[in-house]
Amino acid sequence: MSLSPLLSRYDHVLLDLDGCVWVDQTPTPRAREALGELRGAGRTIAFVTNNSRLAPEEYVRKLWALGLQASLEEIVTVGSAVQYELADRRRGTPTYVIGAEAVYRHVTDAGMRVVNGTNRAPEAEIVVIAGHDAFDFTELRVATQAVLAGAEMIAAGRDRIFPGPDGMWPGTGAIVAALEYATQQRAHSVGKPDPLSFRTALDRLGPGRALMVGDRLDSDLGGAAAAGIDAAIVLTGVATRRQAEAATEPAPVAIAENLYALVTA
Numbered sequence: 001m002s003l004s005p006l007l008s009r010y011d012h013v014l015l016d017l018d019g020c021v022w023v024d025q026t027p028t029p030r031a032r033e034a035l036g037e038l039r040g041a042g043r044t045i046a047f048v049t050n051n052s053r054l055a056p057e058e059y060v061r062k063l064w065a066l067g068l069q070a071s072l073e074e075i076v077t078v079g080s081a082v083q084y085e086l087a088d089r090r091r092g093t094p095t096y097v098i099g100a101e102a103v104y105r106h107v108t109d110a111g112m113r114v115v116n117g118t119n120r121a122p123e124a125e126i127v128v129i130a131g132h133d134a135f136d137f138t139e140l141r142v143a144t145q146a147v148l149a150g151a152e153m154i155a156a157g158r159d160r161i162f163p164g165p166d167g168m169w170p171g172t173g174a175i176v177a178a179l180e181y182a183t184q185q186r187a188h189s190v191g192k193p194d195p196l197s198f199r200t201a202l203d204r205l206g207p208g209r210a211l212m213v214g215d216r217l218d219s220d221l222g223g224a225a226a227a228g229i230d231a232a233i234v235l236t237g238v239a240t241r242r243q244a245e246a247a248t249e250p251a252p253v254a255i256a257e258n259l260y261a262l263v264t265a
Contacts, residue, residue: 001084002041002264003038003263004263005042005179005265006254007263008041009209010210011043011210012202012205012209012210013044013046013210013211013213014046014047014048014201014210014213015042015045015048015259016047016220017051018051018163018237019162019236020213020215020234020236020237021035021063021259022049022068023064023163023164023165023236023237025066026066027066028204028207028259030078030259030260033260034258034260034263034264040083043073046075046153046256047063047070048192049078050078051074051077051131051162052078052100052102052130052131052132052156052174053100053229054077054102054108055077055106056075056077056079056080058102059074067103067246071202072095073204074259075107077102077188078130078157078191078199078222079102079105080104080106080197081156081190081194081196081200082128082130082190083107084108084190085154086110086111086126086154087110089111089112092113093112093113094112094120094124094126095115095124095126095127095128096121096128097116097127097189098127098130099128099130099131099156112126121142124146124152126152127146127173127179128156129155130155131156131159131174131175131204132170132199136174140178143179144179145182147179153176153183154189155172155176156172156201157219158172158176158189159173159191159220160174160177160234160240160260161170161193162196162213162237163236163237163238168238172191176189176195188262189212192224193222193223193226194226195226195227198229202253209229210229210231211231211253212227212230214232215238216239217247218238220233221233221252224250225250231250231253232252232255233252234255234258234261235255
């Protein structure tokens with residue numbers, strides 16, 4: 001097997017995870033072979049995800065557990081983008097976090113003071129929003145109170161849904177939309193399609209021509225365009241073929257049934 005003519009034109013490949021490399025705990029069809037072909041042909045890889053549920057080292061462990069090789073340097077998570085954004089704020093700023101444990105670590109590593117579980121939570125000056133499985137009304141209530149009192153909202157993306165083991169699940173964007181509706185304020189999003197994650201990956205990969213491969217028109221295709229690189233869409237996640245074929249501004253350079261079909265000739 002050899003690389004497809006499309007992939008032969010690129011030096012680097014940026015890969016989305018959910019819906020592209022895997023769905024929940026299951027790799028997409030022949031994903032391991034696809035990654036092997038890319039590495040065997042000398043292509044460098046970065047995994048770029050809007051899913052903040054895991055820390056970078058946890059993503060490495062998951063990839064290896066599924067038989068997919070990866071190194072820590074290849075992982076670019078939206079949690080890292082949140083941490084980068086917060087690093088410009090005053091250290092010790094009281095921050096309320098909606099998110100998984102990995103997001104809490106990124107917030108504290110940025111020097112912020114997490115006020116969850118204290119009576120100062122509604123007085124937070126920053127609210128960080130990232131989807132997680134234990135999200136509840138209390139988080140929505142406290143975050144709403146903080147934003148109405150003047151807190152800034154920083155969101156880990158606006159993805160409405162993502163592929164789960166039994167169909168589509170609500171993403172970070174669903175929580176962001178609820179908070180924006182409740183407060184009539186606009187959150188600042190640092191996840192895809194914001195180009196920050198793409199630029200972080202490109203800085204690590206170095207010079208050369210790069211292709212983004214993902215399953216979403218908004219975050220993957222749109223974010224790649226914002227970062228000035230091409231994108232291809234695979235049909236193992238959110239986008240349907242009809243939607244992908246209708247996309248024009250920007251348009252994907254290719255549409256494939258899955259990552260393996262895109263990568264191999």
